[in-house]
Amino acid sequence: MGESGRKGEIWAVGGGKGGTGKSFVTSGMGTHLAQKGGRTILLDADLGGANLHTLLGMNRNRHSLSDFFDRKVPLSEIVAQSGIANLELITGSFASLDSESINHAQKQKLFRHIRALDADHVLIDLGAGSHINTLDTFLLADKMIVVTTPEITSLENMYQFIKSVYFRKLKLIFKAHNLTATIQGTWKDRATHNIRSLKELIVHLKQSSDDIRDILEREMSGFVIYVVLNQVRTPKDIVVGENLKSVCSNFLGLSVVYAGHSRHDEAVHRSINNKEPFMLLNRFSPVVKEIRTLTEIIAAEPHPLFEKDMVNG
Numbered sequence: 001m002g003e004s005g006r007k008g009e010i011w012a013v014g015g016g017k018g019g020t021g022k023s024f025v026t027s028g029m030g031t032h033l034a035q036k037g038g039r040t041i042l043l044d045a046d047l048g049g050a051n052l053h054t055l056l057g058m059n060r061n062r063h064s065l066s067d068f069f070d071r072k073v074p075l076s077e078i079v080a081q082s083g084i085a086n087l088e089l090i091t092g093s094f095a096s097l098d099s100e101s102i103n104h105a106q107k108q109k110l111f112r113h114i115r116a117l118d119a120d121h122v123l124i125d126l127g128a129g130s131h132i133n134t135l136d137t138f139l140l141a142d143k144m145i146v147v148t149t150p151e152i153t154s155l156e157n158m159y160q161f162i163k164s165v166y167f168r169k170l171k172l173i174f175k176a177h178n179l180t181a182t183i184q185g186t187w188k189d190r191a192t193h194n195i196r197s198l199k200e201l202i203v204h205l206k207q208s209s210d211d212i213r214d215i216l217e218r219e220m221s222g223f224v225i226y227v228v229l230n231q232v233r234t235p236k237d238i239v240v241g242e243n244l245k246s247v248c249s250n251f252l253g254l255s256v257v258y259a260g261h262s263r264h265d266e267a268v269h270r271s272i273n274n275k276e277p278f279m280l281l282n283r284f285s286p287v288v289k290e291i292r293t294l295t296e297i298i299a300a301e302p303h304p305l306f307e308k309d310m311v312n313g
């Protein structure tokens with residue numbers, strides 16, 4: 001809750017593969033939310049590869065997350081105007097996000113400061129990959145979003161990323177409820193119980209203990225991952241996105257909502273190279289329309305698609 005009492009929603013954008021368009025989609029969603037009138041803060045957490053300022057047509061701000069980590073400047077003081085009304089940016093650091101440079105206490109402090117930001121939306125742009133700090137930052141969010149392209153390599157990496165997020169989430173739940181040893185024991189004896197996958201392990205745990213079933217159902221309720229398909233080139237690509245949902249629920253037992261797609265457009269590439277804010281200068285572009293639509297789907301609460309999924313099982 002911010003100082004004004006504003007309860008902001010935190011969105012995190014991640015994904016397995018680099019270059020899928022995480023930063024572009026984050027800046028697009030942020031621009032749309034800001035244009036609707038809510039105070040929106042973008043946080044560039046792609047430590048080591050921070051470039052969100054460029055996508056917004058800004059120069060690098062003098063202050064960055066490095067000041068937060070190294071000079072103990074409060075996060076709220078690093079926020080800079082973006083030049084777009086209601087949209088502000090916390091510039092990333094060029095230091096890397098690995099555990100050696102950011103320890104547990106610093107990570108917890110960063111999370112506290114993020115939650116205390118006085119904004120309607122805080123959008124976190126994460127780097128590629130499944131580093132533990134990336135996963136924990138992703139799990140901090142109220143809305144968890146992955147951006148992929150329809151390319152098979154990108155989809156594979158996205159699936160691995162979602163799996164890593166889910167593993168990490170379960171690990172944290174088990175730890176919080178002192179269940180780690182019990183679960184490890186069950187997993188070790190998995191052959192006896194005929195368990196071959198994570199999904200089967202969860203089913204087994206729920207069947208064998210009412211307590212564990214209650215804990216998992218409580219902790220996992222509302223756990224939804226939104227998928228954005230970016231750089232779509234043909235209508236066939238969109239079918240791919242819609243299929244992702246069943247893959248994740250069949251293999252992992254997870255709820256995934258397909259938020260929508262944005263097409264590939266050379267104008268995006270040109271705009272980034274010219275350091276121009278694409279969303280602002282291309283109001284009639286189909287890409288802008290698509291990003292607005294998918295942002296609205298993610299922002300909708302309670303989620304209409306998710307509710308429908310729940311009803312249909």
Ligand SMILES: Nc1ncnc2c1ncn2[C@@H]1O[C@H](COP(=O)(O)OP(=O)(O)OP(=O)(O)O)[C@@H](O)[C@H]1O
Nearest residue numbers: 018019020021022023024128231263264265268269
């Ligand atoms: N919809 C699009 N149409 C055309 N080109 C795009 C689109 N989205 C992204 N790109 C291109 O892909 C490049 C990478 O995009 P972006 O920097 O947003 O990816 P990223 O996932 O944040 O990458 P990284 O993992 O390095 O942070 C952009 O510079 C742009 O050229």
Ligand SMILES: [Mg+2]
Nearest residue numbers: 022023046126
């Ligand atoms: Mg990026």
